[in-house]
Amino acid sequence: MRIAAIFAHPDDIELMAAGTLTLLKRGGHEIFMATMTPGDKGSPDKNQVEISAIRMEEAKRSANRLGADYECLGFSDLEIYDDERTRRGVVEYLRRARPDIILTASPVDYMPDHEITAAVVRTAAFAAGIRNYHSGAASPLTGIPALYYADAMEGTDHFGEAIQPEFCIDVSDAISEKAEMLACHASQREWLRAHHGMDEYIEAMMRFSAARGALIGADYAEGFRQHRGHAYPHEPRLQELLPEYTHPIQNMKSNG
Numbered sequence: 001m002r003i004a005a006i007f008a009h010p011d012d013i014e015l016m017a018a019g020t021l022t023l024l025k026r027g028g029h030e031i032f033m034a035t036m037t038p039g040d041k042g043s044p045d046k047n048q049v050e051i052s053a054i055r056m057e058e059a060k061r062s063a064n065r066l067g068a069d070y071e072c073l074g075f076s077d078l079e080i081y082d083d084e085r086t087r088r089g090v091v092e093y094l095r096r097a098r099p100d101i102i103l104t105a106s107p108v109d110y111m112p113d114h115e116i117t118a119a120v121v122r123t124a125a126f127a128a129g130i131r132n133y134h135s136g137a138a139s140p141l142t143g144i145p146a147l148y149y150a151d152a153m154e155g156t157d158h159f160g161e162a163i164q165p166e167f168c169i170d171v172s173d174a175i176s177e178k179a180e181m182l183a184c185h186a187s188q189r190e191w192l193r194a195h196h197g198m199d200e201y202i203e204a205m206m207r208f209s210a211a212r213g214a215l216i217g218a219d220y221a222e223g224f225r226q227h228r229g230h231a232y233p234h235e236p237r238l239q240e241l242l243p244e245y246t247h248p249i250q251n252m253k254s255n256g
């Protein structure tokens with residue numbers, strides 16, 4: 001199958017979904033990684049052009065490690081809007097990547113870029129199969145891809161309340177690859193290291209992955225929720241690709 005991970009910023013995919021993507025890649029599936037922006041505001045000392053070039057290289061290196069395609073969709077940090085230009089850009093990307101499964105950011109998260117990305121990806125997944133919705137050269141999809149939301153940063157909503165995943169993927173077997181992919185984002189790692197005086201970038205990812213793992217009795221995990229609105233695929237397409245790694249979270253209310 002073809003799996004597209006479309007998140008807001010370079011390193012979002014690595015933080016929330018790289019373990020799952022590693023397992024999928026091992027299973028022989030094709031992975032397409034895209035970020036809405038090149039992370040152009042993510043530097044204490046470099047201008048937008050300089051840091052964009054650095055971060056797109058870092059994202060490409062990470063995707064290369066996985067053996068995945070990487071594309072930056074050309075929007076800008078803190079300037080992602082749910083508007084016509086953005087929807088068309090994401091639809092055109094979907095029509096090129098032609099995924100069966102899409103992973104994206106949490107619809108409720110700590111910052112608007114993540115939330116707006118989730119909203120635009122949701123709309124684009126719906127629109128990509130509609131012939132009269134014109135986006136560019138690529139031809140319309142034949143159906144709506146199955147859509148999944150990853151965890152929010154720290155797994156909490158705007159009020160600090162936990163957002164429970166619907167299921168977790170046990171990524172204990174893929175945690176070293178996930179850490180290596182995240183480490184490709186050296187500009188962010190060094191920035192945090194200088195600020196915190198420790199390797200907080202990797203440590204924080206490991207802590208959160210371990211907390212998700214604890215929900216299912218595994219060392220490390222990643223959480224997801226499936227979009228089950230009208231017309232979107234309801235069958236557990238992602239879960240069925242990784243049956244031995246998928247653990248439903250029972251008796252927990254998802255509030256995000």
Ligand SMILES: [Zn+2]
Nearest residue numbers: 008009012114
């Ligand atoms: Zn982000």
